[in-house]
Amino acid sequence: MNDGWFERRTHHWTEWTPQRLVGLKRETGTTVSLVVPARNEETTVGGIVSGVREELVERVPLLDELVVMDSDSTDATACRAADAGARVHRTVDVRPDLGHYRGKGEALWKAQFVTEGDILVFLDADLVEWDTHFVSGLLGPLLQDSGVELVKAFYDRILDREDARPTHEGGRVTELVARPTLALRWPELSGIVQPLSGEWAIRRRLLCDLTVPTGYGVELAALVDTHLHRGVDAIAQVGMGLRGHHHQSLHGLGAMATELLAVADRRSGAGTGADTVELHQYGTGGKTMTTEVGLVERGPARRVGPPSDRSEGQRAREVAGWC
Numbered sequence: 001m002n003d004g005w006f007e008r009r010t011h012h013w014t015e016w017t018p019q020r021l022v023g024l025k026r027e028t029g030t031t032v033s034l035v036v037p038a039r040n041e042e043t044t045v046g047g048i049v050s051g052v053r054e055e056l057v058e059r060v061p062l063l064d065e066l067v068v069m070d071s072d073s074t075d076a077t078a079c080r081a082a083d084a085g086a087r088v089h090r091t092v093d094v095r096p097d098l099g100h101y102r103g104k105g106e107a108l109w110k111a112q113f114v115t116e117g118d119i120l121v122f123l124d125a126d127l128v129e130w131d132t133h134f135v136s137g138l139l140g141p142l143l144q145d146s147g148v149e150l151v152k153a154f155y156d157r158i159l160d161r162e163d164a165r166p167t168h169e170g171g172r173v174t175e176l177v178a179r180p181t182l183a184l185r186w187p188e189l190s191g192i193v194q195p196l197s198g199e200w201a202i203r204r205r206l207l208c209d210l211t212v213p214t215g216y217g218v219e220l221a222a223l224v225d226t227h228l229h230r231g232v233d234a235i236a237q238v239g240m241g242l243r244g245h246h247h248q249s250l251h252g253l254g255a256m257a258t259e260l261l262a263v264a265d266r267r268s269g270a271g272t273g274a275d276t277v278e279l280h281q282y283g284t285g286g287k288t289m290t291t292e293v294g295l296v297e298r299g300p301a302r303r304v305g306p307p308s309d310r311s312e313g314q315r316a317r318e319v320a321g322w323c
């Protein structure tokens with residue numbers, strides 16, 4: 001583990017009140033966009049958006065924009081989010097000239113083209129145990145120290161709301177794939193308590209330069225690439241207390257794990273360069289279930305030109321807006 005990194009860069013959300021953060025924002029002239037990626041989260045997205053809007057837009061003016069990226073939902077996610085006060089973009093409709101891939105990373109990558117904040121904060125839409133300090137707490141290290149570029153949330157987890165005993169263990173993919181991968185390849189990052197947390201914040205100027213996996217590899221890639229490009233001291237983490245979320249099946253997590261391993265392979269020079277891989281899993285009586293797992297990574301947004309069908313003035317504003 002990196003010498004002293006944990007002590008230098010580990011915080012607790014209570015170190016900053018939202019009012020103090022608003023003051024730091026003013027002093028540093030920084031703007032903040034909240035981005036909530038959501039795929040079929042109609043049961044939770046509305047409560048999350050309204051909670052954040054009431055606390056961090058209306059009560060304390062901390063967020064400059066609140067955006068939900070609707071990632072190919074087939075339920076009422078977009079309506080619930082819009083009714084609760086978010087600006088909603090369907091990922092597929094953002095920069096259609098750049099094509100479309102399924103996945104969470106695609107939603108985050110495309111969010112760069114529809115937001116303007118100097119800092120992007122990401123918050124999952126499937127949370128069942130959370131609070132608005134998951135958003136505000138991430139901003140403290142970034143607003144206080146210009147050397148910090150990426151901030152990860154960490155937390156204890158509640159697995160079952162009926163039995164609210166917290167566990168200190170990470171999720172299944174965290175413990176069985178992410179942590180072992182970091183231990184083997186990037187031990188400098190072993191001090192990150194929740195490397196896969198969906199709650200994280202990053203400076204736009206850095207995100208713009210990163211390659212972004214279109215699927216679930218987005219968190220691992222951002223962490224490793226920030227370390228490789230900026231050094232481990234550009235990363236901080238903030239303890240948030242308790243978090244609970246919806247759980248996927250083990251088969252679903254197998255696909256997620258495959259995506260993470262592909263991210264690690266690529267960054268270790270061992271990637272095959274394939275855009276997809278077939279994952280075979282087995283059901284009753286050995287019945288084969290084949291999932292095509294997407295491995296595409298989007299290039300740095302900074303290198304993407306504005307859409308060609310816009311006027312020059314509009315293009316200039318768009319570029320200034322997202323990079």
Ligand SMILES: O=c1ccn([C@@H]2O[C@H](COP(=O)(O)OP(=O)(O)O[C@H]3O[C@H](CO)[C@@H](O)[C@H](O)[C@H]3O)[C@@H](O)[C@H]2O)c(=O)[nH]1
Nearest residue numbers: 037038039041071103104107124125126196197198216219
């Ligand atoms: O194609 C997708 C899939 C998911 N999501 C959203 O992304 C968030 C997280 O997805 P989820 O399926 O709940 O992920 P988890 O099983 O909770 O996976 C954990 O590990 C992942 C891999 O690092 C992270 O991306 C997650 O944030 C983290 O919670 C949720 O808001 C989803 O609605 C999308 O926007 N598009």
Ligand SMILES: O=C(O)[C@H](O)COP(=O)(O)O
Nearest residue numbers: 171172173174196247248
């Ligand atoms: O964070 C993880 O490792 C995965 O999301 C799985 O989490 P879970 O085991 O809590 O479902």
